[in-house]
Amino acid sequence: MSQLYLASSSPRRRELLTQIGLPFHIVPASIDETPLAGESAVAYVERLARGKALAGLHFLAQRADVCVLGADTAVVLDGRILGKPADRAEALAMLQALSGREHEVLTAVAVANRDHCEARVVSSRVTFRTVSMEEAERYWETGEPHDKAGGYAIQGLAAVFVSRVEGSYSAVVGLPLCETAALLADFSIPCWQS
Numbered sequence: 001m002s003q004l005y006l007a008s009s010s011p012r013r014r015e016l017l018t019q020i021g022l023p024f025h026i027v028p029a030s031i032d033e034t035p036l037a038g039e040s041a042v043a044y045v046e047r048l049a050r051g052k053a054l055a056g057l058h059f060l061a062q063r064a065d066v067c068v069l070g071a072d073t074a075v076v077l078d079g080r081i082l083g084k085p086a087d088r089a090e091a092l093a094m095l096q097a098l099s100g101r102e103h104e105v106l107t108a109v110a111v112a113n114r115d116h117c118e119a120r121v122v123s124s125r126v127t128f129r130t131v132s133m134e135e136a137e138r139y140w141e142t143g144e145p146h147d148k149a150g151g152y153a154i155q156g157l158a159a160v161f162v163s164r165v166e167g168s169y170s171a172v173v174g175l176p177l178c179e180t181a182a183l184l185a186d187f188s189i190p191c192w193q194s
């Protein structure tokens with residue numbers, strides 16, 4: 001059986017993969033995350049997830065005995081991708097834009113070995129109650145928003161803003177676990193139940 005590598009520096013993704021009982025190693029995979037001109041959000045997250053998995057495989061010198069998993073999460077509002085906020089002003093602007101509205105969270109997961117690379121994209125819908133400017137400012141001070149797509153963490157303090165989730169909770173946090181397990185099964189990497 002192949003050894004599984006997670007191409008990610010995200011502690012969330014490590015915790016999520018651990019949650020479903022899979023042993024894995026970590027491999028670095030930093031890639032350019034600039035969107036291409038005219039690229040849709042779905043195409044963007046899929047390209048990045050594949051890119052991270054393939055960069056990890058490259059780092060491991062295309063070893064024959066490994067499978068590498070990469071993922072990418074983007075928050076999409078009115079067709080616009082909200083990445084990680086660059087600074088306080090951008091984080092506050094994102095929270096104000098998300099306040100009192102529904103938005104989409106897209107997460108792509110990709111698995112690659114030397115022969116092929118497969119990906120799935122999962123779309124979820126998250127609704128925020130109204131968030132006041134004072135709350136947004138306090139939230140920024142907690143330090144939670146800076147490394148999160150859309151400037152919030154549903155699994156963290158921002159849970160108090162979320163009135164509804166439709167879709168995959170684990171995908172919003174950073175890795176769609178149901179789809180990940182299915183994808184890994186296709187690569188003959190069994191999860192806890194098989």
Ligand SMILES: Cc1cn([C@H]2C[C@H](O)[C@@H](COP(=O)(O)OP(=O)(O)OP(=O)(O)O)O2)c(=O)[nH]c1=O
Nearest residue numbers: 008009010072073148149152153154172173174
């Ligand atoms: C919307 C949302 C995002 N996030 C996080 C998940 C991802 O870590 C991050 C999105 O950025 P990504 O670029 O997908 O991932 P990353 O840079 O953190 O890690 P890597 O590329 O090395 O795998 O936002 C949450 O933790 N909670 C949430 O509710």
